[in-house]
Amino acid sequence: MKNKGSEHNKDECKKARMAVKDTLDILGGKWKLVIISMLRFGKMRFKELSREAGISPRILSKELKELEMNGLVSRTVKDTRPVTVEYALTPYSDGLEELVNAMYKWGINHRKKVTGKE
Template identity: 50%
Template sequence: MKQGNIVSKECSQTILAINDTMEILSGKWKVSIIACLCFHPMRYSELLKEVLGISGKMLSRELKELEVNGLIERNVLATSPVAVEYKITEYGTSLKNLTQTIADWGLNHRERIIRGMEKEKG
């Protein structure tokens, strides 16, 4: 009976941790934004071009949430006109391996689907 409780407790803690992570990274765009910023700091307009399909309003909202959670920093550049650059924080870089794992999984999944479609045709 004890072993069942231990497994259940471990499972519950794992699920709780996953829920916490998904709450912070929720939405369609946050992981893509983080992945972009893991490579180098980017201006708002660069992110808008790089994260395909995101609207300006949604990008602003997602950037604010990522900043509140300490994953990115917003820096106002002393340029004319004023530009804003975003960069990943040291804490945010802890997500780099996660974004790469998600990207690797996505590439493998895409290849698997394409192979399956080719088998159906062939």
């Protein structure tokens, strides 16, 4: 990648590609950013997430496990009958706020462009 005012540097380009690849490895796919954006407004139960996002329980379970494994989501089991499980974003996920906001803004503008509606 070329930085403003500097010559093309293969090492910098390689680092940039690796950083983007690492980000996509953790956040890629159809649902992870949807889940993260939903949890930005507070804790949610498994069934709430599944219903509101339109994700099958099997896929949601897989995605949540991966997000939890990467330190972005926490899982809390409540001692209720029946057992309740809540998911929330971790402080580590705060670093994604700028990315999620940028994607939101871009998505709004893109939808306007392709639908012709303001």
